[in-house]
Amino acid sequence: MKTCLVVDDSSVIRKVAKRILEGMDFQTVEAEDGQQALDACQRMLPDAILLDWNMPKMDGYDFLKALRRMPGGDRPKVVFCTTENDVAHIARALHAGANEYIMKPFDRDIVEAKFQEVGLI
Numbered sequence: 001m002k003t004c005l006v007v008d009d010s011s012v013i014r015k016v017a018k019r020i021l022e023g024m025d026f027q028t029v030e031a032e033d034g035q036q037a038l039d040a041c042q043r044m045l046p047d048a049i050l051l052d053w054n055m056p057k058m059d060g061y062d063f064l065k066a067l068r069r070m071p072g073g074d075r076p077k078v079v080f081c082t083t084e085n086d087v088a089h090i091a092r093a094l095h096a097g098a099n100e101y102i103m104k105p106f107d108r109d110i111v112e113a114k115f116q117e118v119g120l121i
Contacts, residue, residue, distance in 0.1 A: 002120065003027045003044075007037040007060065008052040008081070013104070017050050017081070020108045024121060034058025038066055045072050048120050050111075051098070053082035053089065061096055068097040077118040081106060 004026040006017045018028045029046060031037035033055040040046075049067075053060040060080060067073045079100045080093045090101050099118045102110055115121045 001025060001027050002048065003029060003046040004048040004050060005029045005031060005037060005040055005046040005076075006050045007031045007034065007055070007063065008050075009033055009055040010052075013052070013081075017111075020111050021050070023108065024112060024115070034060060034063030034066075037063050041067055041070065041073070041076070045070075046076055048115065048118075049076050049078045050081050051078055053080060053084050053093070061092065064093070064096045064098060077115075077120050079111075079114050079118065 004021050006014050006028055008014050009032050014030045021028050029040055031040050035058040051060045064078060077099045079102060080098045081102050081104060083104050085103055093101060100114045102114050
């Protein structure tokens, strides 16, 4: 079973994402911010990361840069999931190593389509 780390400071978003991902046969792990996510990745790298941009302690952008510098940190497929929809944010995320980008609110069809695009399903 593939694993997905859901990183978002909103417990509601994490809960919705977990329900969607478990319906797609992913085992999920949750983190409230980038620092918790980095700690989780140091214990075990997931196959996928659904990543919020704006979070306390460490935002998604700084987490992504740190992840990609870790040994094996190039392997997880990272899908940014955020309300930031301007071209500059999207370009910055992709330049930092994100594989895809989805806007909130999202549903199963959107997550499934993006995970297919990056080869997770």
